[in-house]
Amino acid sequence: MHVDIGNVLDGTPSVSRDSLERLDETVAAAHERIESGRADAEHGYAALNLPETADADGIRAAVEPFGDAEAIVTVGIGGSALGAATLTEALADEDDPDAYYLDNVDPEHVSTLAESLPLSETVVNVVSRSGTTAETLSNFLVVRDAMEAAGVDWTDRTFVTTGEEGNLRNLAEKHDLPALDVPEGVPGRFSVLSTVGLAAAAIQGHDLDALLTGAAEEADRLSGSLFDSPAYAYGATTYALAQRGALTNAMMPYAESLEYFAEWFAQLWAESLGKDGLGQTPARALGATDQHSQLQLYRAGPRDKLVTLVRPREREDREIPETDLQGLSYLGGSSLGELLDAEFEATEASLAAAGVPNVRIEIDRVDERGLGELLYGMEAACVLYGELANVSTFTQPAVEWGKRAARGLLGGGDFEEADAVAEKTTLVVE
Numbered sequence: 067m068h069v070d071i072g073n074v075l076d077g078t079p080s081v082s083r084d085s086l087e088r089l090d091e092t093v094a095a096a097h098e099r100i101e102s103g104r105a106d107a108e109h110g111y112a113a114l115n116l117p118e119t120a121d122a123d124g125i126r127a128a129v130e131p132f133g134d135a136e137a138i139v140t141v142g143i144g145g146s147a148l149g150a151a152t153l154t155e156a157l158a159d160e161d162d163p164d165a166y167y168l169d170n171v172d173p174e175h176v177s178t179l180a181e182s183l184p185l186s187e188t189v190v191n192v193v194s195r196s197g198t199t200a201e202t203l204s205n206f207l208v209v210r211d212a213m214e215a216a217g218v219d220w221t222d223r224t225f226v227t228t229g230e231e232g233n234l235r236n237l238a239e240k241h242d243l244p245a246l247d248v249p250e251g252v253p254g255r256f257s258v259l260s261t262v263g264l265a266a267a268a269i270q271g272h273d274l275d276a277l278l279t280g281a282a283e284e285a286d287r288l289s290g291s292l293f294d295s296p297a298y299a300y301g302a303t304t305y306a307l308a309q310r311g312a313l314t315n316a317m318m319p320y321a322e323s324l325e326y327f328a329e330w331f332a333q334l335w336a337e338s339l340g341k342d343g344l345g346q347t348p349a350r351a352l353g354a355t356d357q358h359s360q361l362q363l364y365r366a367g368p369r370d371k372l373v374t375l376v377r378p379r380e381r382e383d384r385e386i387p388e389t390d391l392q393g394l395s396y397l398g399g400s401s402l403g404e405l406l407d408a409e410f411e412a413t414e415a416s417l418a419a420a421g422v423p424n425v426r427i428e429i430d431r432v433d434e435r436g437l438g439e440l441l442y443g444m445e446a447a448c449v450l451y452g453e454l455a456n457v458s459t460f461t462q463p464a465v466e467w468g469k470r471a472a473r474g475l476l477g478g479g480d481f482e483e484a485d486a487v488a489e490k491t492t493l494v495v496e
C-alpha cells in the first residue's frame with residue numbers, strides 16, 4: 067500500500083511537516099502499545115495478528131462441501147457481513163457463485179431474495195460473533211423456513227460462523243451443522259481476515275494465502291515512525307487533521323469493485339473512533355461518479371473535511387472507440403482507465419488547489435494481495451488513531467444501547483433503554 071500525504075501539508079485544515087515530526091514521538095509510543103497488545107493477543111489488538119493466526123486451510127476444508135454452490139448467502143450484519151462483502155465484491159469474476167448479503171431486515175428485500183434464490187443450490191453462511199444478534203437470527207429463520215417450504219434440507223446447505231457460546235453455537239450443535247469459530251479477541255469490524263470474512267471468499271475460490279500475505283506485508287511495514295509505515299502515516303495524518311477540524315473523512319475509491327470497501331471502512335472508522343465526543347465521520351463516495359455529485363461540497367463546502375482517494379495502479383482497461391463526433395475526437399484512442407486516472411488526478415489537484423486536505427492511497431491491483439494490504443493497512447491506521455486519541459477503539463457501547471432498546475421493545479427482556487422510546491418528544495407537522 068502506498069500512501070501519499072503531501073496534500074495535507076497546506077490547506078484548511080492542514081498539518082505541517084514539523085507538526086507531523088512532533089507527532090511522530092507519540093506514534094512511537096503508540097506503536098509500542100500496539101505491539102505489546104499484539105504480543106499478548108489482547109482483545110482487539112489480536113486482530114492485527116490475523117495474517118499469522120488465520121487458518122486458511124481450515125477455512126478451505128470447512129467450505130469444501132459447498133464448492134458446487136450456485137449462490138452463497140451470508141446472513142450477518144455490521145462486521146459480520148461487510149468484510150466478506152468487501153472481498154467478494156472486489157474479487158468476484160463471472161464464473162464465481164453469486165454472493166448475496168442479508169444484512170438488513172427489510173421484509174420486502176428479504177422476501178425478494180428468498181424467492182429468487184436457487185435454494186437447493188444455495189449455501190447459507192450464518193455469521194454472528196455473539197450468536198445473539200436479532201437481525202441475523204431473524205433473517206436466518208426466514209431463510210430456513212423458505213428452504214423447508216421448498217423441500218430443501220437446510221441442514222445440508224447451512225454452516226455457521228460464530229463464537230464459542232450463544233444461540234447460534236447451540237443451533238449448530240443441535241443440528242450438527244459445520245461451524246467455523248470466530249477467533250477470540252477479534253471484534254467484528256476487524257474480522258475481515260478471519261473466518262468471518264474469508265469463508266465466502268473461499269467458496270468463490272479466491273486465494274486466501276495471497277490475501278494473508280498482502281496483510282502480512284503491511285504488518286511488516288508497521289514501525290515506530292509514521293514516515294516508515296504507510297498505515298501509520300494514514301492513521302496519524304487523519305488523527306492530526308481531525309484535531310484541527312477535519313471531522314469528516316470522505317472515502318473515495320476510484321474503482322467500482324471497491325465500492326463496498328468504503329462501506330467496510332465506514333463501520334471501522336465510525337464504530338472504533340466515535341467516542342467521548344471525538345471521532346471523524348466517514349462519508350462514502352465513489353470516483354468518478356461522485357465527482358458529479360458530492361465533490362462540489364467537498365471542495366467548496368465547510369472546511370471540516372479530508373478526502374481519501376484510493377485507486378489501483380493497474381487495472382484491466384478498455385479502449386474508447388475512435389470517433390469523428392465534433393468535440394469528442396480527443397477521447398478516441400485513449401481508454402476508460404486513462405480517463406478514470408485523469409479524473410482521479412484532476413480531483414486530487416482540484417481539492418489541493420482549493421486547500422482541501424486529501425490523501426492518496428494506491429495498491430498495485432485490486433487482487434487478493436492488494437486487498438490484504440489495503441484492509442490490514444486501514445485496520446492498523448484505525449488502531450493507531452484510537453491510541454493517539456486515547457479512545458476505547460474496540461468497544462461500541464452506543465450501538466449496544468440501541469440493541470438493548472430494540473430487544474426490550476420486542477419483548478426479549480426487561481431493558482430500561484426501551485423505556486426511552488415511550489419518552490420520545492413529539493412535534494408533528496402534517
Ligand SMILES: O=P(O)(O)OC[C@H]1O[C@H](O)[C@H](O)[C@@H](O)[C@@H]1O
Pocket residue numbers: 143144145146193194195196197198199202254255337462465466
Ligand atoms: O457478529 P455479531 O455479534 O452478530 O455482531 C454484528 C454487529 O453487531 C453490532 O451492531 C456491533 O456494533 C457490530 O460491531 C457488530 O459487527
